[in-house]
Amino acid sequence: MTRNRRQVLKTAGATALLGASAWRPAFAKDKADIVIGAAHPMTGFMSFAGVASNYAMGDYINWRNQSGGVLGHKIRYVGEDSAYKVDQGVAVVKKMIASEKPSFIFLDGSPLSKAVARDVLATGTVMTGGFSSSEALLDQTLYPHHFLSGPTFGATCQILMEYIGRIAKASGNVPKIALVTSDQEWGTESNFHLKARAEKLGLPIVQDIVTKPTGVDVTSEVAKLRRSKPDIVIFQGYIMNPVPEFVRQMREAGINAQVMSTTYGVDRIMYDALAKNGERLTGVMPYRYGYDTDSKMMTTMREYVAKVRPQQESISLFYIHAWLTGMIFCEVAERCIKANKNLTLPNMKAALESIKDWDTGGLTGLLADLSTHQIKSGRVYSYDPASKRMEPASGWIRV
């Protein structure tokens, strides 16, 4: 039994390898398409992000193709729905790898990124990026093929704390900080880094509250917060709810602390909802906002969206994130082709890590450095009731 089972396994393994390495044309010579796949959470509770990211990748790739593709290579885009379910996502990715032979795949978050890592590595010809800024995904032994199109949660928190620290130094009085964290990876990881950084800078964390992700009733939490009379309350791990209600009750309870957040928590849906109650959000954003006019790539983006989807009224963080990821995919491909190398993982990894002072067309403010598989920069913005927008409150900070 065992022996012939082993044989079967061997043959099976062999066929698998064949399947993976079947296509191997001297890539640069004939103008083969570059295939970019994506598993977006287009349905389910992350759909607001997934729909945007799907549009973004499609838009960017069309735009790029219209302007000549990557050194004459056309780019083919395959976007599918993962519903933010690991099963479905994995099925999608496996199918994609099998049928489309993509060189790059956009993934919907860390659970999926982790779950497909092995298969992706096994192909040896695929690089992945996507949502989630979890530090875990930078582990080079497990995920050498993956990169983050922005700073890790940790880095963003670091930026925020640095900012608070500077203000404190300038004004001379040390603010009392309270953390309100949603009980999920993004929240807890940020929470950890915020605390670590605060300790380093000697900023006192007076309260550390953890809520469930879909918390509805927050009265007890506010009561708890009230006792510690914070000057700054940092919300982590919330796209929107229950922050507005939380802040509203804070005010009723006489807490007039400044409200802060980072990355996914500083998008329009959040600052608009807060603004409705006359609140002014402050937070770290790794990119420029969609309405920013100082970035030429952002202008291009806006114009393209206006052309293909006039009904889309704003450009969300998730859209920018995916668009930038598309840019990075193409940049990696371009560098490989320039060096006349096939799109194998080692080559692509090398290309990625060679990206040091890369102009993202201003999306990231500073020139991007992806040598560590992430872009460790961001800027603090503050809501301005006059312009009804988030306006820069600091310069671009690299950590």
Next chain:
Amino acid sequence: MTNLYIFIEFVLLGLLASGLSALIALSFVLVYKGTHVVNFAAGEVMMLGAYLYYTGAVVLQLHPAAALFISLVGISLVSVAIEAFVLRPLAGQPTISILMATIGMASLLHGSVEIIWGQSPLETPALLPRFPVNWGEVMIPGAAIGNFVISSLLIAAVVTFFRFTQTGIEMRATASDPVTAASLGVDIRAAQRMTWILAGLTGTLAGTLIVSSGSVSPALASVALSVFSVVILGGLDSVTGVILASLIVGVLESLTVGYIDGKMRDVFPYVVVLAVLVVRPFGLSGTHEIERL
């Protein structure tokens, strides 16, 4: 001294929060009493009601009260439909079938809501004025009191309805012994239909109260799941039981947040529930079904 105040405050907040959960729990109990089904679609019905309220108040620009009325009417119709097209055909089927049917309903409603209104949260106008209360060191936020008062009034209304109105009494009769009730000329179908409507209404009111302090999103449905601890603790078929249980759980949650950790908030009640199950399998005051051969 302050410590005492803190304690009082958390207890008070817990008690006030229990109003809403009692209201939701009530909608479970009504259905269980009437039809011996745990209605897993309760959360979705609640959510649908809230969305109807949103549609009325925001899309149609109606007065919140009018919007609420519309959503109540809408939910009554939905409840009737559920009863007629899903549960009536399944009458006499084993428990699991009926349980699964309600889960199917839940999925159906959830999907439909997402198709119609999308998944992202939508702003909803406030239904009640917010009047925060300060009492010495103790401070009660705006929404809490209003919600509690309204919910307790509603619960009281439902209870009186069952105690004193003809329909209510007939419904109780049907619940306890359908055959006899029928033989005494009670229209069982009507009674059961009424049960579902009533459950739908209580759910909708709870849902609307919740969302009227901010925004509505499909996540609202999961609130019903978190009320299960109350339902088990109180006993599936005991109104007084769940009222008592919701008070206990409310205080428990509030104190957990206050003194232990917000993370524990969800799970702590369930630990208590499992413990209680060991001692009182049918909850605090659920009736022990007498076995017959």
Next chain:
Amino acid sequence: MRTGVFFENYGAEEQLWDSQTAKTMMAVFVVALYLLPLWGSDYMVAMACIVGIHLIAVMGLNITTGSAGLISLSQAAFMGVGCYAVSWFARWGIPFWLALPMAGLLAALIGMVVGLPSLRVKGMYFAIATLAAHFVLSFLFREWTPVTGGPGGVNIPAANFFGIELVGDHRMFYPIYICVLLLGLAAANITRSYVGRAFIAVRDRDISAEILGVNLLRYKVLAFMLGSFYAGVAGGLLGYFYGAITAEYFTFGLSVFYVAAIIVGGLGRVLGSVLGAVFMTFVPESLRLMSSALSGSIPSLANLLLPMGQVVFGILIIIFLIFEPRGLAQMWARVRRAFHLWPFRT
């Protein structure tokens, strides 16, 4: 073509497959299935692996809920137990073929701990009690970071079979489907032995069963533990299959999915589990494929079609409950009979 079945002795009649034809057909099917990695596309193999894992969990639930009538809403949670278990066993260098049954046993053990208090109540009350168990377990998955890796989840090193790294679907396929076969046979044995009879007796009329000599508590706990064992093994395989897993995977929704599968497939029958698991996995998948195919041509319609999944799921459940309460297995039986009697009866 076979028209009827005749037996020489009782033993023959109680065989798993009642006739030579059936036996050969079964054999052909099994062989074809087991050669899938050689003829099937990568995608087919991948889907087959996922279905296989779900199938194991479903077979387990079909013992607990289908045969013994204990409605369990915590199957996914017990899968989680199995998954985290193998992540630890792997760390201790225990080979996967030993880790899997151990994971099953651990899940069964925890199943017993949960079962004993819950089994004092019946029907809905029991269902809700298992729900409580689900919440407690999934809380532990999320929060007990030293053991479960918290929200970030755990990594499971690739299964290693005497030097062969079982990475990729083509290699994971065999461990999965060997488990499917073994556990499937076990389930079949249960249904045709006194154990299975006792389960059904407990489900149909527990008091009468007790008076007829069935030890109620013993068999209820046994049924619950068996279900948990299957879940544990499935969870273990899941871990090896994905290599990394987060607590988000083992949701209440997944447990519900399994209950739906046994209802759609057919309560208390192994065939029911198979049909249910396959059907419930492929309906949403095909729906997704359809919509993504449409999204090319008619984007607007596709966007509408995408969230249809839940709606279709719900409608399916209800339709089955109302029109085919005994599930696909029953339909299959009818079709089969129709074939055997053809052309004598049409």
Next chain:
Amino acid sequence: MNTPIVALDLVVRDIALAFGGIRALRGVSMKAPAGKITAVIGPNGAGKTSLFNTISGFYRPNSGRVILGGTDITDAAVHARAGMGLARTFQNVALFSGLSVLENIKLGGHHLINGNPLAAICGLSSSRQAEMALRAEVEQRVIDFLELDNVRHKPVEALSHGLQKRVELARGLAMRPSVLLLDEPVAGMNREETEDMARYILDVQEEWGVTVVIVEHDMGLVMDISHHVAVLNFGELIAQGPPSQVASDPEVIKAYLGSETSAVCA
């Protein structure tokens, strides 16, 4: 496997049973002699079925003992009593709809297969053999005996009420009982079915030598087949003895005139 059945006598002593205020049984003492047919009769609500349920352990008596062949089983676990030789049928048919006729009958032999469930799950030959042996015994000693061959594989719902009652009897016999309690074995049967059942009961008692205890309303049947009759009224034993004697007992007649005049036709 065909071990002969040892008939035991069943004795209840001063059994008292109360549900809240209602006193269902008030110090009932009676004896069902080994290998004989004993009938328990009495008007509706006299406590006949309560007595059966107490004997099988479903009700726990407030006082009094149940003694089976000299051993006190009052506190024995309900399921354990099957192993001690106590079998019964139920007033309103209690067959398992999920099982075929054959499986229902085999379930009676559940306590005879005292193997480890794991053996069965792994399909070890030992447990397969046990199954086969049970099947063989059931086929030869019960199914043929009660002429159920042609309905073997039918689902129980498909059977007539009369047949269902017979399957219940078969299941009782499959338990290889020393004492067989029959709760209204002919309730709801037509004349013909009743006569068949009567014949079967007699055959059981003669060929198997089992102690049979019947609760029955049908006076005709009771007087025809039973050797010993006990009369309950309002939870009290008002008479017992041979049928003829009991039938003429003034107490009994009064009790029945009080309720069921029809009964005196005996």
